[in-house]
Amino acid sequence: MNALKPETRSWLAETGFTVKDEALWFAALTHGSMGEKQDYERLEFLGDRVLGLSIADWLYAQSDAPEGKLAQRLNAIVSREMCATIARGIGLAPHIRISKQASSDGGRDSDNILGDVMEALLGAEFIDNGFVQARGMVHLLWRPALESGAGKAKHPKSALQEWAAGNQRRPPEYELVDRSGPDHAAKFTVRVKVHRVGEAVATAGSKQEAEKQAAREFMEKFG
Helix, strand or coil: CCCCHHHHHHHHHCCCCCCCCCHHEEEECEEHCCCCCCCCHHHHHHHHHHHHHHHHHHHHHHHCCCHHHHHHHHHHHHHHHHHHHHHHHHHHHHHEEECHHHHCCHHHCCCHHHHHHHHHHHHHHHHHHHHHHHHHHHHHHHHHHHHHHCCCCCHHHHHHHHHHHCCCCCCEEEEEEEEEECCHHCCCEEEEEEEEEEEEEEEEHHHHHHHHHHHHHHHHCCC
């Protein structure tokens, strides 16, 4: 019987989720390291689309910004890092079903795992209660990010690209210099350099985030 712990069921209800099919939510909180038939991956695939459509709909209704600006904000708000931030804000980590080994490797604080489980919960909400209610959960949990103007600022990589062009420099070059740790808690180190200007290095939980941080570091040093 795939039964949720009482404290997890209470936490889901207090957060705003409505649990009907308990096995669905059990799967949404189960990491692949548990070796069970059902884990969060399929629900995460679905929840990712629920989140994207919910945020796109919100942005379209709230702004007359052009497509490029809307896409920029959408990408920031539905990013893995933002999903992990939301997950930490609601206290998700203790409720993830994950093996002792994966947990000791840092799995409970991995942006990838937290973000994936957060999306899996949205997928479970969609299947159990329909899109309108799932969209309501997105509005509830992502409202601070939307109202804070997340994504309005120019992406660091775009800012660096424009800076290099404006200063008659070659385009920035990104290089993955190191990858360490297990797959579910990997760390990526990226170097960005602009010919005859300099370089900056950053480490993060994904290659994309490391590139973004390296671009930000470069702009702070040389911009």
